[in-house]
Amino acid sequence: MTYIIGKGCVDVMDSSCVDVCPVDCIYSKPGDNQLFINPEECIDCAACEPVCPEKAIFPEESVPEDQEVFIKLNYEYDYDNSEPGYNI
Numbered sequence: 001m002t003y004i005i006g007k008g009c010v011d012v013m014d015s016s017c018v019d020v021c022p023v024d025c026i027y028s029k030p031g032d033n034q035l036f037i038n039p040e041e042c043i044d045c046a047a048c049e050p051v052c053p054e055k056a057i058f059p060e061e062s063v064p065e066d067q068e069v070f071i072k073l074n075y076e077y078d079y080d081n082s083e084p085g086y087n088i
C-alpha cells in the first residue's frame, strides 16, 4: 500500500508533507505543479495525511473516484529524474 497525492496539491505545493515524511519519499522537480509520493518507498506511516492543508493526501484505497487518475500519476512519475522535497 502507498499514499497518493491528489488534485488538492496542484498549484499549492506548500511542502508540509515533505517536512514530516520520515523516509523522504515525496518528490518533485522544477516546473512541476504538484508533488508525488513514490509508492516503492512510502512506508504507509500516515504522517503526511493530516498535515496537508488541502486534504490532498489519501491512502491508495481511499482515493476519491474523481481523483483516481492521480493514482496512475503517482505510480508513473519519473522518480529517477526528480528529488525528494519541493524543488522549485
Ligand code: SF4
Residues within 6 Å of the ligand: 003, 020, 021, 022, 023, 024, 025, 026, 037, 041, 042, 043, 044, 045, 046, 047, 048, 049
Ligand atoms: S505515508 Fe508516511 S512514508 Fe508515505 S508519503 Fe506519507 S509520510 Fe511519507
Ligand code: SF4
Residues within 6 Å of the ligand: 005, 008, 009, 010, 012, 013, 014, 015, 016, 017, 018, 035, 051, 052, 053, 054, 055, 056, 057
Ligand atoms: S502538504 Fe498537501 S498541498 Fe502541501 S505539498 Fe504536500 S500534498 Fe501538496
